[in-house]
Amino acid sequence: MTKTPTDLDQQIMISVYVRRDKHENGMTLKEYADAVIAGTQPTLDHDEFVYQFGSVADEIKLIEDWAQANGLIVIESGTGIGTVKVQGTADQFNNLFRIQLQTVVDTDRTYHTHDGDIIMPGEINSVVQAVAGLDNEVAFGHYAQIDTSTPTAIDPNVISSPTPLDLAQAYKFPRSSGTDAQQGLGSCTAIVELGGGWTTQNLTSTFGRIGLANPTVVDVLVDGGSNNPSDTSSSGEVMLDIYCVGAVAPAGKIAMYFSPNSFQGFIDCITAATNDTTNNPSVISISWGTTDTTWQTFSYLNTMETAFQAALVKGITTFVAIGDYGTQAISGGSTYTVQYPGTSPYVISAGGTIITINNDYSIASEVVWNTPGVYGTGGGISGIISIPTWQTGQSFSYTNINNVTNSLTTRGVPDVSAMATGYTFYYGSPNYSGTFVGTSAVAPLLAGMMARINQLSGRRIGFTNSDWYGVRTTAFNDIVTGNNATPNSLAGYKATSSWDACTGIGSPIGTEIFNLYNNGMTYPTENYGFRPTTGLTYPRTDIKMGL
DSSP: EEEEOOOOTTTTEEEEEOOOOTTSSSSOHHHHHHHHTSSOOOOHHHHHHHHSSSSSHHHHHHHHHHHHHHHHHEEEEEETTTTEEEEHHHHOOOOOOOEEEEEESSSSEEEEEESSSOOOOOTTTTTEEESSOOOOOOOEEEEEEOOOOOOOOOOOOOOOOOOHHHHHHTTOOEEEESGGGGGGTTTEEEEESSSSOOHHHHHHHHHTTOOOOOOOOEEEOOOOOOOOTHHHHHHHHHHHHHHHHHHHHHSSEEEEEOOSSSSHHHHHHHHHTTOTTOOOOOOEEEEEOOOOOOHHHTTOOOHHHHHHHHHHHHHHOOOOOOSSBTTSTTOOBBOOOOEEEETOOTTTEEEEEEEEBTTTOOOEEEEEETTTTTEEEEOOOEEEEEOGGGGGOEEEEEETTTTTOHHHHOEEOOOOEEEOOOOEEEEEETEEEEESGGGHHHHHHHHHHHHHHHHHHHSSSOOHHHHHHHHHHHHEEOOOOOOOOOOOOOOBBOOSSBTTTTTTTOEOHHHHHHHHHHHHHOGGGGTTTOOOOSSSOOOOOEEESSS
C-alpha cells in the first residue's frame, strides 16, 4: 500500500448535508419518526415531507453561494434531499477544509483520504450536518457468498433446493388472484448496490429457469455509480437481490440504485431512493454494511440515520441484511460485534435460517443458519444504538452459559429471519451460474413480501417492527434450534423462544402479517400507493390468502 499527496488538479465531488427543518409542530425529524413508530403521527407524502422537513431553501442557497464564490461547481442540490453536491479540485478542498488530501493505492483499490481534521468553513458551519466524499477509506461488504457446502442426499419427501417461489408458498406470502407472474403489480422495490451489476442475459437465464418472464428493472445511477456486471465479486450480490424480489413480486418494478462504495455513496443512495418521485419505491432492500462502531468513529451515523428517518416518515419500509459471519460483523473482525445499517432502529434487520419444506409446502423444520467454521447468520447486541421501545423486555442467551438470560438494554439484531441458503441463479459478465448463501437473500425476499402486502393493502404500510413484535407469537414461526457461534467464536447467541440474537422473532407467516393491515376495503392495483383524494375508489374482491 502506498500513500501520496493527491494531485492538486484532481477533480473530486463531495456531498454537503444541510440540517433539516423542524415540523411546524416543533418536532425534529427524529422526534417525528419516533412518533410515527409510536402511532401518534401520520406518515407524509413527498410534498408534505419536503414542506415539513426539507432543508430551508435559504440555507441550501447559502451553501450554493459559498461554493460558487470559491470556484466550486454545484452538481446537484435540493431541499428535499437536504444535500448540496459540489465539485472542485483537491487543491481547493485542501484550502477550504484545511486538510491535506492523500491518495492511497491498495492491493485491490485506489481511494483518497486526508491528513488533518476537517475544519468547516465559518460561512457555512452553522447549517451543515456533515460533509462526505473527502475520505473514502472505508468500503462496505455485501452478504452474498458462494455456497461451498457439500450437497446432501436427495429426500423425495421434501423440496430440494427451494426457489424464492417455493419460499413464498412455505412462508404463506399473501397473493392476489392470478398467476405467480402477476404478483406485486403496481409496486416498486428499491435495491441499494455499492458495486457490481446485471445484464439482460442474467435476468433471462435466472428467471427462465423458474418459469417467469424478466421483471422490469431500471437503473438509477448515484454519484457516478454504474451498472458494472464485469465486477463479478459484487455482481452475485446484485443478481441475488434482483432474483429474490423479482421472483416474489415479478409484476412490480425493481429500481436499482448504484453508487460508489463509500460513506458518501451509501448515504446518497438511500436519499436518492427516498426522494425518487419517478419510480416511487415503497420498500428498500439493503445487503451491504460494516461494523456499527465504524459509522460512529467516522461521524456519519447521524447523517445516515437522517436518511432512514426520512424513508420511515414517508411510509417506506427498509430491510437490511445482518451479515454472514456469526458474532462477527465482518469477516475476521472482532467477536460480538454487529453491523450497521442493520442496527439502525429505523430499519428491519434480516437474519438467516436453514429451512426444510415438505412437498405440500408445509415447513418440516427451520433452524438457525450456521455452517461451523464457514458462514452463519449475523446477530447480536449493539454497543452504540439505544434499545428501541418495541424491543423493551426482550432477552438473550449465550451458547456457553446454560439457563441464564440477559436483559436486552441496547439494540438487538436481527428482527426477523428467513432462508439464507441454496439460491441458484446467473450473474456477471459473461453469464456465470452459481449457488449462493447469505442473509443478503433474506432482505430482498422480505422486501418482495412487503411489496405484495402493500399492493394488496392499497397503501404503504411503512415501518413494521412496532407491529410485528406485538404479534410475534401468531404471525411468525419461532425458531428455537441452533446458534450463531461461527466462524471462530468460542460462544455465540442461541435460539430461544420469543426474540433471540440469531433469528429475531422468527420467520414470517405472510397471511397473518397481512391480516394486521387488511382492516377494510382494499383498492385496485392502479391506485396502489397513490389513492386519489377525490373521485371513486373501488373495493377489490379478488384477494386470496395463501395459495
